[in-house]
Amino acid sequence: MAAAEGQWVLMATGRTPTNIAVIKYWGKRDEALILPINDSISVTLDPDHLSATTTVAVSPSFPSDRMWLNGKEISLLGGRFQSCLREIRKRARDFEDKEKGVKIKKEDWDKLHVHIASYNNFPTAAGLASSAAGLACFVFTLGKLMNVKEDYGELSSIARQGSGSACRSIYGGFVKWCMGEKDDGSDSIAVQLADETHWNDLVIIIAVVSSKQKETSSTSGMRDSVETSPLLQYRAQTVVPGRVLKMEEAIKNRDFESFAKLTCADSNQFHAVCLDTSPPIFYMNDTSHRIISLVEKWNHSEGTPQVAYTFDAGPNAVLIAQNRKTAAHFLQKLLYYFPPQDNDLSSYLVGDKSILGDAGLHSMKDVEALPAPPDTKIPDQKFKGDVSYFICSRLGAGPKVVVDEGQALIDSVTGLPKGV
Amino acid sequence: MAAAEGQWVLMATGRTPTNIAVIKYWGKRDEALILPINDSISVTLDPDHLSATTTVAVSPSFPSDRMWLNGKEISLLGGRFQSCLREIRKRARDFEDKEKGVKIKKEDWDKLHVHIASYNNFPTAAGLASSAAGLACFVFTLGKLMNVKEDYGELSSIARQGSGSACRSIYGGFVKWCMGEKDDGSDSIAVQLADETHWNDLVIIIAVVSSKQKETSSTSGMRDSVETSPLLQYRAQTVVPGRVLKMEEAIKNRDFESFAKLTCADSNQFHAVCLDTSPPIFYMNDTSHRIISLVEKWNHSEGTPQVAYTFDAGPNAVLIAQNRKTAAHFLQKLLYYFPPQDNDLSSYLVGDKSILGDAGLHSMKDVEALPAPPDTKIPDQKFKGDVSYFICSRLGAGPKVVVDEGQALIDSVTGLPKGV
CATH class of the missing domain: 3.30.230.10 (Ribosomal Protein S5; domain 2)
Structure with a gap:
């Protein structure tokens, strides 16, 4: 030196x-x-x-x-x-x-x-x-x-x-x-x-879900699954290899239908394995389930997937919309069912806030005026406070030197x- | 004629x-x-x-x-x-x-x-x-x-x-x-x-859980699972046959530890398969999850299972206690976390009401005086109204002519x- x-x-x-x-x-x-x-x-x-x-x-x-x-x-x-x-x-x-x-x-x-x-x-x-x-x-x-x-x-x-x-x-x-x-x-x-x-029209909306439960860390959770879940090895050895090949194809061809179906199915299977663990691990809660129902019902009513969902080791939903128009439309549904607790729209959606304009949501008045989504058939009930906030994002680049x-x-x- | x-x-x-x-x-x-x-x-x-x-x-x-x-x-x-x-x-x-x-x-x-x-x-x-x-x-x-x-x-x-x-x-x-x-x-x-x-000291407590969600019928749910869950056939062909043999042994020997472990694991695996279905089926809700956590934590702290849980196609918990003493002890924990909404104890536990006496719960005053269970480590929070009522029962006989x-x-x- x-x-x-x-x-x-x-x-x-x-x-x-x-x-x-x-x-x-x-x-x-x-x-x-x-x-x-x-x-x-x-x-x-x-x-x-x-x-x-x-x-x-x-x-x-x-x-x-x-x-x-x-x-x-x-x-x-x-x-x-x-x-x-x-x-x-x-x-x-x-x-x-x-x-x-x-x-x-x-x-x-x-x-x-x-x-x-x-x-x-x-x-x-x-x-x-x-x-x-x-x-x-x-x-x-x-x-x-x-x-x-x-x-x-x-x-x-x-x-x-x-x-x-x-x-x-x-x-x-x-x-x-x-x-x-x-x-x-x-x-x-x-x-x-x-x-x-490669596929830059995808829009990613993250719902940060309020949770009172202490969660199992993913490190100890996956150790417990390896030790106790009879389904985990079958998933890893028999189900995932085929899904990986199909997912690579879907990404290569920008095939949103396949991409969405595989993404949702694999998120659900991961959480299924968590449930099959002893003691069982619950990362998703009732709010997570409601968001899944919202997506599934909308996708079903449109006849083809509009939005994919995936959940990691926690209750937050990561929602991937096919494009900006779909994302804006979906945001209306999300905000109809999950309006902000404190009526403050500007801090309720962070990241790319311009999506709010695309959805025609300029103020809380616009949120309050949203009509009940006809195609999702959830009982006409709202869940204020069940989502802490949303983040609107997109695909991004790798590491960079600052x-x-x-x-x-x-x-x-x-x-x-x-x-x- | x-x-x-x-x-x-x-x-x-x-x-x-x-x-x-x-x-x-x-x-x-x-x-x-x-x-x-x-x-x-x-x-x-x-x-x-x-x-x-x-x-x-x-x-x-x-x-x-x-x-x-x-x-x-x-x-x-x-x-x-x-x-x-x-x-x-x-x-x-x-x-x-x-x-x-x-x-x-x-x-x-x-x-x-x-x-x-x-x-x-x-x-x-x-x-x-x-x-x-x-x-x-x-x-x-x-x-x-x-x-x-x-x-x-x-x-x-x-x-x-x-x-x-x-x-x-x-x-x-x-x-x-x-x-x-x-x-x-x-x-x-x-x-x-x-x-x-054969095994008449088992006590069965059913928690009828309040639910706002419309549930998937078991008929259509199992049809969807057969058609879409990659894990179902593996469960049916590879996991269940071994469990059936072990369960028969456990019943024959009145081996509560095996009985409880198999019962809980199989309930969880059934719900795992429901989650692995497309669209996913959620029969359990946050209350069901809380009851499972309560059982798992207590069983863990005792070092050996005291209570088994099993859930069918809905959020209700069926809880099987090893004996009357365990059931009374467990009922105290249940009523601590899930007190009756309307403060009416007599309609909150139906079936074999004598279990209330065994648990020292003669009135709402006794319920309110219950101490926080030290061994279950749930955040000190109560969930009034999340259980509609409890049924206390036992094993019973088959059909009879009246x-x-x-x-x-x-x-x-x-x-x-x-x-x-």
Whole structure:
């Protein structure tokens, strides 16, 4: 290391999207390496709406590794962070910043401690795959800082060891996580099926559902399913392989009917396996069920799917509409049944708010004037307060380096999170 | 036929219990004959609490077949009643009542029309297998009237053609419905595994759960599952056969731990298959889930199952406690979380009300004074109004002839339902 020791802080900042699986990952064949029992396929969400931003800094002045999430210091001792840190450090390369007079040799990275600050632009606790975005961003940004040259496939394999589904956040658009066959997990990587421009009329609406129940973490939930569900292995070995092939076809051909049918069926089957677990796991609640009924009845009355739904390890609905017109129409139905608790429309739909205009919903008066949807045949009842808020989004791109140092989360002089 | 034609009404009255499956029947291999895709096992409930009473009458003066359910005339044209009527008439024998001067030859039964009046001593719409009790009672009583001598196995096969699970209501105690192999369904019959005295310390508490949702009928639900659930055939062919053997062992040995684990797992798997159906079927709601959590947490904290739960095609919980002490203890927990909406304890628990005394619950004051159960770790929240009422029952005997003519539902002179 050159430059006066302790005089410098070297940083990199990255932003990585979250993703939502349309063919679900549920069950590990190796707990330590996080190797799944089946392939999965996801869509990457627009990082403007749902992403993690992470700044990673190194300095000879740091006495230990430290991490802050959303401004609060958290432990880095967990095996998941340590795995990623170890794997990236292993691949670190010589680095030189002539301007700063910093030169770090490959073998020197091991002696430098890191400071990591990460921030999610969406609620961490809302069950929206925040750990996927966070771990992927951690790996991506650390790799940039340490001048790692490995391809994205290998980065995805490292991110996988942090949080399984994180490997799919290494790409934009449509992504497949291949389960792989090798014992060391080196072939359990993500590949991009198509980028975010391939099918860009899809609109994604997320209903963040209010929940009083404490949820089972996906880590312990999938462990319980592997140990106790008689249906899980049949799903993984017999049902999913066929669905993966069909889903790849549907994505390739932008065949919304197949895409929607497969997405809904696979979400339901994942939750079926949760129910088949002992003790049973319930991630969906009555509100989730009502949203599914709304979609199913509308799709049935139209004769062809307009909207697909998928639910992860929580009650929130991720709704994928065929196009903007369908999304606007569907939003009217959603807001008819689930009006905002506090009558404040502007904070009730976040993300791409322009969808409200498309739906003709400019104020609460417009929401109150919505007619009862004739085609959904739900008893004429409203469920105010059962949805906390909606996020309108779309498909998005993969991880990016944030070059503007003003957006870094760590102060380049103190090496500590800004504003802490 | 002897006696002046039209001058006589011949009647029989029977009472038949309802039953609840602990290994579930879900899916037919033959819709017309009602042949299932797997064996199932049930417990018969005490007819004092949950049964159908049916009076069947014939008279040369009846111009057509007619039926009344709970005092209201209903159509007998449905294939299910017609199948049972046809099969019993086929087996009718010579009959003579010397006192009344009535003599009916085997071949004459075909010319006589029937009047049938049936009554359930529990709410028909509550999803408590009222059709099972009703159809079994129809077949049993009609058989008595027409002097049918066939054994109970054959009667069960006829009841099966009325409503699948009705075949299990032909016996008391523990009953197995063998799916059979023959195309004509003649070996798809119920057999008794043990009578109601074999394991008589079991206590059954039914929570009738309030529901706003219209439910999918089990007939159309299981048809949809057969057509669309990828998991159903695997369950029927691979999972259930092993469970049936283990359940028979558990019943034989009065092994409550095995019995409870199998019962809960099979209920959950049946609902998992419903979720795996397209469109998905939700029979359980948030209240059902809360009751399951309560049981699971208590069983976990005790280290061994105290209570088993099972849910049919609706949100009601059927809870089977190991003995009266456990049932009383569990009732305290249930009433802590689900107190009566209108503060009226006496109408909130029906059936065997003496369990309230065992639980030390003599008035609403006692209910209000219940301490929060420490071992169940549900957030300290109550769900008043989410349970409509409880029924406390036990295992019961099979169908019986009601000899007291005062209890007949049809007037022996007019041939019409009493009080109509």
